[in-house]
């Protein structure tokens with residue numbers, strides 16, 4: 001085992017009538033003989049005793065070695081995440097080592113695969129939580145445009161304190177679909193029902209229908225939902241699969257759209273949302 005501190009001759013040799021090794025310092029606490037029962041002393045005569053390394057030797061020795069050892073391990077990505085629950089939207093990457101000094105907003109490339117647009121680095125801000133080694137890239141403007149996204153980080157862009165880069169580039173896919181409260185890639189009656197159930201509520205989140213992230217579910221969020229109603233965002237096609245989206249937008253129910261759009265224009269709409277069951281009855285009948 002590298003760095004294992006070996007034991008050695010025991011200066012505290014227990015057979016007191018054999019000197020040396022008894023009573024000698026470590027470098028002289030050794031004698032080569034082979035004896036069993038000693039009749040004169042009526043006792044067994046141990047011919048060899050060693051000192052075993054104990055934790056108080058070993059730990060200190062390992063610490064000493066560590067001062068000379070070099071970190072050659074590449075930092076590893078533990079968990080990527082996209083946080084749609086807050087504005088600004090942000091992608092976060094947790095590493096197993098401190099990579100703070102190497103980070104810049106330009107390290108991540110954020111591409112909207114749906115539109116082909118790339119979010120420019122000057123639209124991102126980077127922050128770092130040292131306690132968890134988590135780098136967060138936030139979209140300064142707040143809410144990302146709808147689309148399937150791919151975040152990539154080049155292997156050399158992120159290094160630990162010893163200068164080790166990642167062993168491979170990072171690729172992380174996620175999606176943004178405004179008003180999709182339950183994150184099923186469709187804006188439909190389910191999301192509308194959630195919004196209706198939380199209408200006029202405060203302390204709300206995106207998943208409650210607070211689509212503009214102001215904490216309240218109100219007409220502004222309703223308008224966002226109405227504008228996106230019946231919109232679907234299929235997952236990007238995977239090269240190895242011939243699977244296609246089985247619920248094309250055209251096949252999804254549409255009758256709510258005119259009602260929502262016209263209702264959104266009515267100033268009295270918030271009151272009618274006090275009874276979400278009534279609203280849904282209207283919608284489905």
Ligand SMILES: [Ca+2]
Pocket residue numbers: 102103104107156157158159
């Ligand atoms: Ca960098």
Ligand SMILES: [Ca+2]
Pocket residue numbers: 179180181182183184185186187188190191
């Ligand atoms: Ca949905």
Ligand SMILES: [Ca+2]
Pocket residue numbers: 209210211212213214215216217218220221
């Ligand atoms: Ca809101």
